[in-house]
Amino acid sequence: MQIGVVGKPNVGKSTFFKAATLAEVEIANYPFATIKPNSGVGYVKINDAAVQFGKTSNPREGFVLGKSRFVPVQMVDVAGLVPGAHEGKGMGNQFMNDLSQADVLIHVVDISGSTNDKGEQVDPPSHDPADDIKFLEEELDYWILALVKKGWDRFSRGMQQTHIEAHIAIAKHLSGLGCKEELSKKIIEKLNLKGKHMIDWDDDDLMDIAKEVRKETKPMIIACNKIDVKGAEENYERIKKQFPDYTMIKCSAESELALREAAKHGLIEYIPGASTFEIKGNMNEKQKAALGFIKENILGKHTSTGVQNILDTAVFEVLGYIAIFPGGVAKLEDSEGRVLPDCFLMPPNSTTLDFAFRLHTDFGKRFIRAIDVKTKRAVGKEHRLIHEDVVEIVADA
Ligand SMILES: Nc1nc2c(ncn2[C@@H]2O[C@H](COP(=O)(O)OP(=O)(O)O)[C@@H](O)[C@H]2O)c(=O)[nH]1
Ligand SMILES: [Mg+2]
Known part of the structure; x- marks a missing residue:
């Protein structure tokens, strides 16, 4: 599964992408072997299922912060949305190629209205961000139309x-x-x-x-970025009403990037998506002022910077995916003593049998039953899995 970050120039795509893919902790294993220059690994946040068993998990991929587990997802910074991109203008072909791989799109708009059609800075709120939403829809429609024709x-x-x-x-x-x-x-x-x-x-x-193919194959969430700019909030409220079918989440990518960088350097303790952070290290006056601004004007007013929430909503709500941990009733550890080392993102309506096949074809073929590790109940192959389930597959040897 792949998340595409799209939008016209200067709305904050790269800032969003950088923030979303910046892990505060050292990552030992990078999943997704072939990484292109504009692609990276972001993380969706779920509850650490080990907590319920009085433990903390040790992910093979991704990481744990507090009681949250961060599960890797592949992300692409889709550059080159300019008028006529569907005809190959600008970096149009690269643009469409990146898009065709994406399962869900995060459309970053400058909700403050301070970036015009060409991506130039203008006084907010002189540009209407509603135009950006219609513009991307049209580019996608024409691109798909060309494929149909x-x-x-x-x-x-x-x-x-x-x-x-x-x-x-x-x-x-x-x-x-x-x-x-x-x-x-x-x-x-x-x-x-x-x-x-x-x-x-x-x-x-x-x-x-x-149009219908676009809506179904390229579902979209709108990241209403630069919410920290004056006038952005009013635009957000107005545009949310104008596009009731879209999920719109306000965000400040720049703030999230600042928080993750400060956490990475040991200045603060911050769990992405949280509504607060703790000061840990020594800071200069400038750093103090910047973080103070974020605390008061972003976290205080909007409960979070929005970046983590946008990723989670794209994957778990817009796409309807679920996160499933393989684990045993007898023990949650693998042979190396790691607690719940793996976690898989599965498409909506996945069953225990789908999960068995995802783990290994042999598990699927030799499936006998599964056990819901949280309740210790045995379930059959048709059993629908629920987000954050821990599942043991019993297969014929
Ligand atoms: N005020 C504000 N500025 C932002 C935010 N995110 C990005 N920017 C600024 O917007 C400009 C363009 O950002 P960039 O990520 O390069 O945009 P891209 O062209 O869409 O990739 C830069 O000056 C960023 O610092 C934000 O949340 N708030
Ligand atoms: Mg960029």
């Missing part, structure tokens, strides 16, 4: 002759976007295209399809 005439005529059902044909045509048959079927029904032959679908129909 690619070789469309030949394709639709060919499909007509073979009598393949439209939703099967469309899923095949858009497999690169991860459009499954179930999804294309839903879209065709929603758009009332069932009774119309594919060769008769016009440009409007194809655009409607592109």
